[in-house]
Each structure stands twice: as structure tokens, then as C-alpha cells.
Amino acid sequence: MHASVFAAVFVALYVAHSVGDHWVQTSRQSADKGKPGWTGRLADTRHVASLTATKLVVLLPVALLLDLRLSLAGVAAGLGVDAVTHWWADRRSTLARLAKACGNGEFYSLGTGTHPFHPVTAEGKPAAHLGTGAYALDLLCTKDR
Template sequence: MQHEDLVRAVVAAVAFGVMLAGHYVGDHWVQTSGQAYGKGLDADGCVRSAAMWHCAKHVASWAVTTTAFLLVAAWWLRLPLEPGWLAAGVALNAVTHFVADLRTPLIRLGRLLGRSGYLDEVGVVRASGVTNSGPGTGLFELDQAWHIGWLAVSSLIIAGPPT
């Protein structure tokens, strides 16, 4: 393995780790309740423009959070990030996050790929009843898996192309 390849591997690994941490902070601490409840196109009485706006606000704050985690780590570790690859990785991550968080595209993809039973049957019972999108549901688990998969792809992009 050449030095450049080793550096890229370290950048990808660090990017994935810190962006995963930033992802969870952005999704569960930074996101407001209004954004969490309002962003889904699958909600009863959904107004599409309002859902898109809530989702856009969430993804913007989420992207700032994950990018901040990444930039602090890069500064701290003196990682050589290329601005173009960084922007491409962050943009891919934001777009895929937005699509998934509208819920309907993810639900349709899950059903298309044979995950209907998982979507319909996996869910914890809460005191107020069963919800269809929060923690403990099939949709939530598929959502998080989607995000983490795209974090991995984004991390490889951020590391730059093979030399």
C-alpha cells in the first residue's frame, strides 16, 4: 500500500466515524420536534410543501452538524481534505438523507425490495399506541440503515479518488 492510499484510507475511516456521530447528534438532538413530525409525506393530512420545508430545515441543520464534526476532526488530526471531494460527499449525504426522511420514497423502495412485512409488522407498542415511523419501527430501522450506508459511500468520496 502506498502512502497516498494509506492517507485516503485514514481519511475515509475518520470521515465515516465522525460523520456517524454527527449523524446521530443531528438526527436526535439538533432536529426539532416540528421537523421530525412534519417532514414525512406519509403523515395523515400532509401538506406536501410544508413537509418538504420541514425536511429541508432538518437536512440543513443535520448537514451542518455532520460537516462540523468532520471539519473539527480533520483540523484536530490534520487530515488533508480536498474541498471538491468534501463538498461532493456532503452533498450526496444531504440529498440521500432528504429523500429518505420524506419517508414515502423509502417506504416505496422498501416495498419494492420485498420489505413490506418488515415495514408493517416491526414496531414497539407505546402507551399512546403504535406509531409507524419512530424508534423501534421497521421504517426507522430501514431509515437508519439507509443513512449509514450512504455515510459509508460519502466517506469514500470525501477521501478522494484512487491515485
């Protein structure tokens, strides 16, 4: 694969990932995908299905417009691996176990009330903030390959 094809595909999937993970994903999917049992599994499956569809909707016009010679098998394999790993990371317990095994358990809890140095309000309650360690690790684990 030429570097220009790689770059075009990377940019298309990077943009699609941001759109699919933040704009297409519903609040219910986001809230439920880490829950145990079938509630979490089905919410995560719906999220990953819409995310993968978003990636395909963005990638296909880019490939056509730039006349990229992408194989159907390559696109299917790439999006398939991406979908499986994204589903795995979004189940949360799996990502938390990996973070702990890698020595990043404390970072995983960053931004939550369980982190040993979490910010608090004047009343001693967890303070609002932007982002968490779990979210940052999710991004690193599931960004398009």
C-alpha cells in the same frame, strides 16, 4: 484515500449523524418531514440543512486536528450526496415504496399499528415500543457513505 483518513472521516460523520438526527432535529421537523406537500418538503429541508451543518461542524475540527488532506470538492460532493439521499429517505413515502419493492414492506411497518403482528395492550390498542422498521430502514439508507 488512506484507510486511516477513511476511518477518521467515517467516525466523525457517524457521530455527527447521530447528533444531528437525534439531538439537533426538532420535534416539529421530525413530525412534519414525512407529510405530503410543502409542509413536509420544507420541514425535511430544514432538518437536512441542520444535519449537514452538524456534520460539517464535527468534520472540520477532526480534519484540522488530524491534519487530514480533504479536498473542498470531495467534502462538498460527499455531504451533498448524503444530504440528497437523506432528504429522499426522510420523505417516508419514497422509503416505503423502496421497502415494498424490495420485499420489505412488512418490515417497514414493524412497530406500527399497521403491522400484522403488532403488539397490543390489554385493551387491544397498539402497545408502546422502541423503534420501528421504518426507522431501521432509514438508518440503513442514510448512514454516511
